[in-house]
Amino acid sequence: MTVCVSPGGRTASRGDAALRLLVGTVDGVWELTRSNAGAPWAKGTHALGGSHISALVRLHDGTTVFAGAHSGGLWVSHDDGRTWESAAEGIAPEHRHVFTIHAREQDGATTLFAGTQPVALYRSDDLGRTWRELPALRGVEGQELWTFPAPPHEPHVKYIASHPAEPATLYVCVEQGALLRSRDDGATWSEITSYEAPEDIWHHDAHRVVFAPGDPRELYFTSGEGLYHSTDAGATWTHLTTRHDAVGYPDATFLDPADARTVYLSGSHNSPDAWTNAGVSTHPGFLRSRDGGTTWEELDAGLPDRVGGSFEALAMHDVPGGPAFYAGTVAGEVFASEDHGLTWHCAASGLPPISKVGHYKKFPVPSSI
Numbered sequence: 001m002t003v004c005v006s007p008g009g010r011t012a013s014r015g016d017a018a019l020r021l022l023v024g025t026v027d028g029v030w031e032l033t034r035s036n037a038g039a040p041w042a043k044g045t046h047a048l049g050g051s052h053i054s055a056l057v058r059l060h061d062g063t064t065v066f067a068g069a070h071s072g073g074l075w076v077s078h079d080d081g082r083t084w085e086s087a088a089e090g091i092a093p094e095h096r097h098v099f100t101i102h103a104r105e106q107d108g109a110t111t112l113f114a115g116t117q118p119v120a121l122y123r124s125d126d127l128g129r130t131w132r133e134l135p136a137l138r139g140v141e142g143q144e145l146w147t148f149p150a151p152p153h154e155p156h157v158k159y160i161a162s163h164p165a166e167p168a169t170l171y172v173c174v175e176q177g178a179l180l181r182s183r184d185d186g187a188t189w190s191e192i193t194s195y196e197a198p199e200d201i202w203h204h205d206a207h208r209v210v211f212a213p214g215d216p217r218e219l220y221f222t223s224g225e226g227l228y229h230s231t232d233a234g235a236t237w238t239h240l241t242t243r244h245d246a247v248g249y250p251d252a253t254f255l256d257p258a259d260a261r262t263v264y265l266s267g268s269h270n271s272p273d274a275w276t277n278a279g280v281s282t283h284p285g286f287l288r289s290r291d292g293g294t295t296w297e298e299l300d301a302g303l304p305d306r307v308g309g310s311f312e313a314l315a316m317h318d319v320p321g322g323p324a325f326y327a328g329t330v331a332g333e334v335f336a337s338e339d340h341g342l343t344w345h346c347a348a349s350g351l352p353p354i355s356k357v358g359h360y361k362k363f364p365v366p367s368s369i
Contacts, residue, residue, distance in 0.1 A: 002080055004056035004065065005328045007313045007356040008100035008115075008158065011252060013058070014318040017338075020044075022065065022081045023328055024053030024313065026360060027352035029067060029081060032334065041336075041347040047084055048075060054356070055101040056081075059110060066128060068098030068114060070357055076128045090131035095120045102160035106167050113186075115157025117357075119146060119174055123186065134186040137172065142191070146177030146204075149273060150358065161209045165216040173206035179221065181234065195221065195228045195237040202271065210253045212260045220263065220293070222250040224271055227263075229293055240293035241265070247285045252314035256323060256340075263289045264341060265296070266327065268310045275362045281306040286314075286327070286341055299337075302344035308333060309363045312354050328354030330363055 001015040006024030017037040023030045028051055031044030052070040058080075059065070065077040066087065073096055076087035088096065095116040102113040112124040114131065120138060122131040137157075146155035155177045163169035168185040179192045196203065202224030212218035217233040226241040227250050241250065249271040256262035268275075268282035275282055284307050287296045308331025315326045324338040332351035337344045353360035 001317075002058060002062075002065075003315055003317045003326060004058050005313045005315045005326050005334065005354070006056040007054055007328075007354070008068070009055035010057045010101075010103065011314065012254060012316050012318070014257070017319050018317050018324065018326070021326060021334065021347075022056055022058070023334060023348075023351060023354060024056045024067065025328075025332070025352040025354050026052045029053055029056065029084075030351050031081065032348050037338070041334075043348060043351075045082065047077075047081070052355075054099050057101045057103050057112075059103055060105050064127065066101050066103070066112065068101045070097055070099070070117075072096040072098075074098045074101075074114060074128070087128040088131070089129065090124075090133075091116070091122055092120070092133070094118070095122070095133075097156075099156045100159055102162065104162040104167060106162075106164075111162075113160045113162075113170075115160050115172065117156030118154045119143070119157055119177065121157060121160070121172060121186065136182075136186065136188055137180065140178065140180060140189050140191060143177065146174055148176055158206065159208045161211070163216060164211055164213070171209040173208060174204075175207065176202065176205045176224075178204050179206040179209070179223075179234075192234045194235060195223070195230075195239070197225075197239075200225050201243070207251050208253055210255060212255060213257075214260065220253050220255070222253050222265075222267070224249060226250060227253065227265055227293060238293075240289075241296070243271070246296070246298055247287055252311070254316045254323070257318045258322065259290075261290060261292045263293050264316070264323075264325070265289070266311050266314045272359060272362070275310070275359070280308055280331075280363055282310040283307075284311040284329075286311070286325070286337075286344075288341060299341040300344070301342060302337075303335060307331075307335075309353070309355075310359065312356050312359060330355045330360040 028048040055068040158175040159173040205224030250267035313328035
């Protein structure tokens with residue numbers, strides 16, 4: 001089984017034990033392999049060298065993988081990531097900085113969405129052979145105010161999610177700009193602002209949306225201000241974690257497939273504006289709540305005291321017996337936990353940084369192996 005690890009790609013998968021990882025780095029896609037579930041990982045092939053890979057998405061067919069890059073471009077592999085070809089026809093040159101990719105695979109049909117920097121949203125209904133923009137996203141009221149703290153101060157589409165029970169309902173996270181929802185498959189959009197508070201420092205800093213199974217109205221949402229939970233489709237929210245918690249700047253969020261009340265949360269202790277004073281680590285954390293986010297425990301057994309840089313990519317792979325997790329860092333390390341996050345080990349080191357945009361430049365880590 002192959003699992004993808006990248007900052008802006010598919011984060012959850014299910015199947016047999018992972019024997020192969022595809023890792024998106026600032027220098028292409030690196031393969032890690034092992035012979036069985038208990039064996040050590042070894043570096044394998046290296047593809048798309050020179051491209052800063054932002055997103056990897058492996059389709060359920062088991063052979064098709066898409067890769068989007070910060071450095072420009074979108075590729076597809078039809079042999080499970082071993083060889084690649086361009087798949088960017090229809091994406092405008094000014095939007096070739098592909099930040100995130102989402103695959104909606106429902107009722108035998110696959111629809112792909114690609115989000116870019118500067119902000120634009122594209123759709124493909126022919127497995128990436130051609131793309132067309134969904135222009136309504138760039139027409140949302142207030143979009144002229146969207147920005148990003150770091151140069152060149154361009155906002156981006158950070159995350160795209162489709163509702164599992166309502167396929168025409170899409171959520172898009174613009175960083176920094178808005179949490180947007182469409183109920184008509186991207187034809188029109190509305191902004192959700194009900195989570196915001198006057199005292200927030202990071203306004204409209206939308207990171208990710210995760211849906212609870214079994215209830216189409218329940219969702220979790222991460223932003224620069226913490227983790228939020230809604231049981232009424234975003235009309236109201238409970239603010240579960242804040243900037244003052246162990247993971248003050250959360251990103252990746254998961255619900256345990258066997259128990260929706262078990263929530264996993266990962267991110268750094270501080271927001272990126274403080275990382276220039278963070279030395280070699282942002283003190284990233286991996287937390288678990290067994291009561292829907294009311295109380296938390298840190299799961300760090302086996303992790304070094306100071307993880308190099310930050311957790312920039314995290315994938316959950318559900319196997320019989322419970323989920324495994326694979327985390328990539330800007331120090332070019334991949335950490336693995338195959339017991340629900342209880343214990344961790346370093347699966348690989350010496351890779352190029354695994355990094356959202358230029359985060360890796362804030363740390364004294366190698367830019368290549």
